[in-house]
Each structure stands twice: as C-alpha cells, then as structure tokens.
Amino acid sequence: LAKTTQPVSMDSYEGQEVNITCSHNNIATNDYITWYQQFPSQGPRFIIQGYKTKVTNEVASLFIPADRKSSTLSLPRVSLSDTAVYYCLSERDDKIIFGKGTRLHILP
C-alpha cells in the first residue's frame, strides 16, 4: 500500500479556498485516492475519491495529476465547521492504512 505524506497542519480563514496536497509516490496501479474528514470523537467521514484527473462533488474537488504521485483536495469557501483532521489514503480492495493526516484550523 502506498505511504502517503501530508502537511501536519494548516490554518486558513473563513471564506477562503483551502488546498491540501498529499504525496503518494509509491501508489500502485489499482489504488484509488480517497480523502476522509474526522472531527474529534467521531468516525472519519468520506469526502471524495478519485483515480486520476479531476473529481468534483458537492463538498470538494480532488485533483490528481497524470503520474498520480500526488493529489490535492480543494475545499471551496471554508467555514469554521470545516476545522477537522483530513486524511489522504490510497485504497484498494483489501484494506487502507491511515497516515497522520492534516489538522486544518479555520479562523474567523
């Protein structure tokens, strides 16, 4: 399974667009990239998943370049409630391993 590397923490302000980049240099052909959000004392919540290029849903966009060695989660116009830990994972049909995640702190 590909090991992922993310910034430990990030700060941003309400209303801004936040981009969190994750590197996964050893990603395998069958791996998908999935991002989860976790609030304190709650289970992770699925945000978005992609294989390559760009994926967009109602809460985020995911950009994956052609070499798939990195991915960027984009959160448009963040609010205080987006303060959480964000995990980037490579996921196949067996299991996923969580990295340390990025602690995002949104300031008023």
Next chain:
Amino acid sequence: GAVVSQHPSRVICKSGTSVKIECRSLDFQATTMFWYRQFPKQSLMLMATSNEGSKATYEQGVEKDKFLINHASLTLSTLTVTSAHPEDSSFYICSARSGFGADTQYFGPGTRLTVL
C-alpha cells in the same frame, strides 16, 4: 445511504472485565468490516479485517485472543475486548465495505472505551 452504526457509543468498565462492541451496516451488506483503534491526537490504527463467515485477519502486534472479532452476518461484526486493562482505553472505530475495487469504506461513529 451507507450508514454504519456502533453500540455502545461509550462504555466504562472495571479492569479485568470484558466489553463487547457492535458494528452494524444499516442499509447495505458488508462483505468486509474493519476495526480501528485511535488514541488521543493520533491517527487511526488498523487492528483487524474481518470477512463475513471467516476468521479475522489481525495486524501485527494485535493480540487475537484479547480482541475477539466475530463477523457472523453481512450486517454485523462484534469486537470483544477481553480482560480489559486501563491501557486498552481508547476510541474504537469500525468501518464496512460492501464489495471490492473502488467501493469505499464507511465508518461508524466510534466507541469510547474507558477502563478503570
């Protein structure tokens, strides 16, 4: 859709007792369920993977005789912490997946275990 529940949400027990945590997929059949443990300010650590009707596969360093996992149906998996000790106090989270390939995991809300 894709809702996973856990019961109880929190439990406090005395040292030496056993605690059972249930994980249910409410609106889909989960061929595979996963159990994680999370200590404060740390990431989730995978403990074991269970497939319906077969024995669980435990990660290295996780004692299978201490953390008993049963996946008796496609909607229910249980984790029993036997002879719990204070160092077992943690946040236990399950996840479930219905199939293979790109089918993602959906996580339960977690169970806070405190062993006195």
